[in-house]
Amino acid sequence: MYEFRMFISGDTVGNKKMVADITSYLTRQFGNEYDFQVVDVIKNPHSARLDGILATPSLVKVNPPMRKIFGDLSDVEKVFERLNLHIPPEIPDSVK
């Protein structure tokens, strides 16, 4: 069973949409075989500290190897690409 934990700040419209998109994605990918927790750090600041969360929104794949991602989580496909598949980023020429 896949376990995911999402950390948000407040019950805003944007956060609700993000949670709904991720839930929808998880259902499509895993059916019922997943556990998705949403933690509001405003209500549960202690939980954020325990999980080492510095910023929201953050999404954590709990199953080992644990992976965290934070920032722009609006593109759900990209989020899960980075979380699950360890796809290396495109390296621009200037960095090569």
Added chain:
Amino acid sequence: MSSFTNQPDSNRKNRPIHSGHILIVEDDKLLASQFARVLTRSGYTCSLAEDVFQAMHLIEKKPIDLHIVDLRMPVPSPSGLEYIQKLRQKRNDTAVIIITALEDDSTIHQALSLDLYGYLIKPVSDKQLSVCVDNAMCRIAVEKELQRQINSMQAFMEIETQLALLSTIIDTIPNPVYYKNREGRFINANKAFLEFKGLERRQVIGKTAFDFLPQDRAQQHDEIDQRLLKNPGLEIYELTVARTDGSPRNIIFHKASFIDTAGEIGGLVSIMIDITELTRTANELIKSQSIFKSIVQRSIEAILIVSHAGNILFANDGAELLFGRPADMLVGNECGYPLTSGKPVEIEIVLSKNKRGVGEMRSELTKWGNQLAYLVSIRDITDRVAAEEKLKQTISELKKANQIILNQQKSVIEEERLKVLLQLAGATANELSQPLMVLMGYVSLLKANIDDRKKTTSYLQELNLVGERITEIVNRMRTIRHDLPIDGFENNSLMVIDRDISILIVDDSEVDYQQIKSMLSESKRISLHHCKTIQSAIEQISNSQIDLILLDYLLPDGTGLNLNGSNGNR
């Protein structure tokens, strides 16, 4: 087979003594022995072979300088000619003397084509044999010496060519190169060295470092030279050296001892590499890096370096400020992979002590040491966001307050209007009461004098006057504004004015006037007037009652403001 070695002979006093190994291929044993004795006395070493087979066997065992060959050989041996041909196949310069009884032209011709060293017809005297062999050996010696000299010459030319090539290579090398002998004297130096030192070749070759360097510097080099001369190897060291223009240069010396052909240390070779610019650039780079690092460290914007695995590798002072914790608590923290989509993204910062902040995050892929990492910069926009929210709240409150004021205004206006209406109604009722009384009075009189035609007529006339008076009063009341609500526009209504209106349109465009006229044509209670200039409009207003002016701004004799000004004066 037999061989004869050198034996002293008193008859050989005047005969030259030569060395060399001679093979005598002669089936006549006595003759062969005779030949061998003669030649041995001369100092040669001889071997005998009775036929070609023996000869072929012998030449495999030892080197032969000269072959003396009889042409006729016993069967089944190949002939002497065949033997010589075989020899020539192996080595073209094999020295051969033929001793044979055959003297026919064909044989001689065949033999001569073989480049022989002698052709003797039997019987051969000892002297003939001796002289022929001596001549052949001389020739062999001369040819050998000649070949040796040719080889030497070729080797010499080869060396000369190699040296010339080496010299060109060394002169082409942009680094100063020189080499010294074991005594420390310069054997050679390339162009780059001479230019570096500002010396000519003659000032360097044969000299030592002490001849053109300061004592202490020359001593320094000499100490290293002595070490290398004792223990062959390579030494690399750095010195600051002054160029001809006096400018100091950082030079790395690569100095090594070389071994000569005798296997001993022949001297030293040194290559100088000028690293002055490299050192300067490196120092500047270090300085720049230091400045940059300082700027980054002290930047008020939070800067993090996050590994590909999501661990913080570096946090600057700004990050400490933003996250409210020291850098060493941030470094190593697994914050996660920073995801941006090419543009800044707003994130909420989870601060300690239950505080929150808002940041604008940017992320770029970079290198940190040897690994790929993310440069994350976060600008603290907490105050800005708070100000924006406060502003939104204020605007909302203002809007509400505005709406309340508007509603109150409407209420007040309506109240006032109702007051006025009531007052008007009261005044009108008051005004109406008098003609109504007169009306009732005349109705009573009419009733009482219904048969009196003359009086009835008079009373009806009076009644008519009263009726007109009442009509006038009622018509005045009907001009009071009342609003007609419009479906779909809850806060708006149409103002209904049930009276004649006179509208003046001041517009120099006939087309525009006709358009307005067609829009207002349905109302029978609107009378339209048209003027094209301000002056004519003023005259129209002066001469007639105008209730409303529709005014174009640009007119031939001024602007609408000019008319409004003059109208204001009126």
